[in-house]
Amino acid sequence: MTEVKLLTNVKLETGERVIDNGSVETITALFHLKIEDGKIVEIVKATDAVPTNITVIDMKGKLAVPTxxxxxxxxxxxxxxxxxxxxxxxxxxxxxxxxxxxxxxxxxxxxxxxxxxxxxxxxxxxxxxxxxxxxxxxxxxxxxxxxxxxxxxxxxxxxxxxxxxxxxxxxxxxxxxxxxxxxxxxxxxxxxxxxxxxxxxxxxxxxxxxxxxxxxxxxxxxxxxxxxxxxxxxxxxxxxxxxxxxxxxxxxxxxxxxxxxxxxxxxxxxxxxxxxxxxxxxxxxxxxxxxxxxxxxxxxxxxxxxxxxxxxxxxxxxxxxxxxDVLEKATRFCELTRKIDERSLRNSLKWVTGGITPLDQEGKQVWPKVQDAADFIFFNAASSAEVVARKPADRLVMVNGKLISTN
Incomplete structure (x- = not known):
């Protein structure tokens, strides 16, 4: 039987911009992600209407990063x-x-x-x-x-x-x-x-x-x-x-x-x-x-x-x-090598995700895509750069579209 659910208000990284002082800032937006049998089948902006005939999980603006x-x-x-x-x-x-x-x-x-x-x-x-x-x-x-x-x-x-x-x-x-x-x-x-x-x-x-x-x-x-x-x-x-x-x-x-x-x-x-x-x-x-x-x-x-x-x-x-916590290794590496800017911190996530990052080296969105496995870690964070730098302890883990109980 097909299992369908909707993750609402998921924060995703969509790009980057250079602000007045010359530094880079990661751009994010909220999206709804439709999940069927453990895969992403649709990604729409959070301004779209939420259907009433589907299981809904409100992620309340949490940032999604790859597991x-x-x-x-x-x-x-x-x-x-x-x-x-x-x-x-x-x-x-x-x-x-x-x-x-x-x-x-x-x-x-x-x-x-x-x-x-x-x-x-x-x-x-x-x-x-x-x-x-x-x-x-x-x-x-x-x-x-x-x-x-x-x-x-x-x-x-x-x-x-x-x-x-x-x-x-x-x-x-x-x-x-x-x-x-x-x-x-x-x-x-x-x-x-x-x-x-x-x-x-x-x-x-x-x-x-x-x-x-x-x-x-x-x-x-x-x-x-x-x-x-x-x-x-x-x-x-x-x-x-x-x-x-x-x-x-x-x-x-x-x-x-x-x-x-x-x-x-x-x-x-x-x-x-x-x-x-x-x-x-x-x-x-x-x-x-x-x-x-x-x-x-x-x-x-x-x-x-x-x-x-x-x-x-x-x-x-x-x-x-x-x-x-393997994220701790990425944080340590960045600290040892003095990676302190948004882009280098953000790119360093790849060391612990098998090479997957939400944005590529040029700041273009490459993850997640339709048909990707619905595998996420959800953080209360502004960007993956903050995730790498600060190692937030409060995380929700989802595998194949199912939130994992880790208590």
Whole structure:
């Protein structure tokens, strides 16, 4: 049965104007949006008459923006729903992994419970798509994957997901390659990797094993790359070679990639061009507490490299911090890079929406359109620039034309 409803008095961005002092101001107007079976079928000005034979939801002038995509997460790691526990300090990544390994068995029994709480938190903040890495290791096998998949099943119709088989404790050890393949047969949808130099100690062998699994299962790839400096740079460069050889253009990503910010600008430009040519995406969490240089995101963007933000794991054995609000990452990036004007703030929304913004770079309206999915976050805000700068906490989330209860 066709479900029809009308969203009235929705504020949409329609353009921009330059005011007397030379600054840009976003233009908005109120509209009625007719929704049928989860899609927008009509957009009319709010001055038009409202029909009486249809379900009406008055949005009372709230601004609509696209829903968020959380593109780097670990649903299986969080302590959410458990008692408070602070982190144990460590001196390096290997030590952190050692501590994590000791609690994996104990935590695996609550994987679904903890993942459910994290999904609820992400959804409440406006993320309706989650790319999650899930530990596949010799300590617990596929237990975390099973719990995460069960949790995601409960959110069908509200949240879409990419589930990455992630060899957190090393790909080239024990029975991990076999476990990775078993994970791909058991519901994982992407193949992960981790620090081919720093953890696996064999850059080419590790990267080729990742690609071999990906090709075997016709799956996309997302590799954690913490290795910095020229070692990390070499790893990224070698990965692009492998992507090209495998004809995997547009199907892979490198997460974190601090190394891209560790090298001179001339080399950043060289690899940015290569990344763009093979459509290798960069996933960043915009960290502020690791003493690391983040990838040169503006430079990568200028060369056409796809860049997306994510919250990463939060409140887990790695860090007690984090809110599950990916918008916070866009705000932080703008603050770090001194984006303070209307246009640059507005355009920065793309980092957390999968590239969708209501206005394009020239200030012309490009979203929403008829036949788009009726997926929105509604804010009490003047523009998406204010949303990015101020991170309003009061939000309403709609997926496929249905307001989502997030209490």
């Amino acid at each position: 968020f995509k959380e593109m780097h997460n670990h649903l299986d790691k969080t302590y959410l729903s458990l008692d408070w526990k602070a982190c144990i300090p460590v001196s390096n990544l290997a030590e952190r992994l050692s501590f994590e390994a000791k609690e994996l068995v104990e935590l695996s029994t609550t994987a679904k419970q903890r993942a459910t709480k994290m999904i609820e938190t992400l959804l409440k903040n406006g993320s309706t798509h989650i790319r999650t890495h899930v530990n596949i290791d010799p300590y617990i096998g596929l237990k975390n994957l099973e719990g995460v998949l069960e949790a995601l099943k409960d959110f069908e119709g509200k949240v879409t997901a990419e589930v990455i088989a992630f060899p957190q404790h090393g790909l080239l050890r024990d029975q991990v390659p076999a476990l990775m393949r078993e994970a791909m047969r058991s519901g994982a949808t992407m193949v992960g990797g981790l620090d081919p130099a720093g953890i696996d100690g064999a850059i080419e062998k590790s990267l080729h094993e990742v690609m071999d699994i990906a090709v075997e299962f016709n799956a996309d790839v997302d590799i954690h790359l913490h290795d910095g400096g020229f070692v990390g740079y070499y790893t990224a460069d070698k990965w692009i070679d492998i992507v090209e050889d495998a004809n995997y253009k547009g199907r892979t990503a490198l997460s974190h990639s601090f190394c891209l910010g560790d090298v001179p600008i001339s080399q950043q430009e060289v690899i940015a061009k290569r990344l763009a040519e093979q459509r290798v995406a960069i996933m960043s969490t915009i960290p502020i507490n690791q003493g690391r240089i983040i990838p040169p995101i503006d430079l990568l963007d200028a060369y056409g490299v796809p860049v997306h933000f994510g919250c990463d794991g939060f409140y887990d054995s790695w860090s007690p911090y984090g809110t599950g």
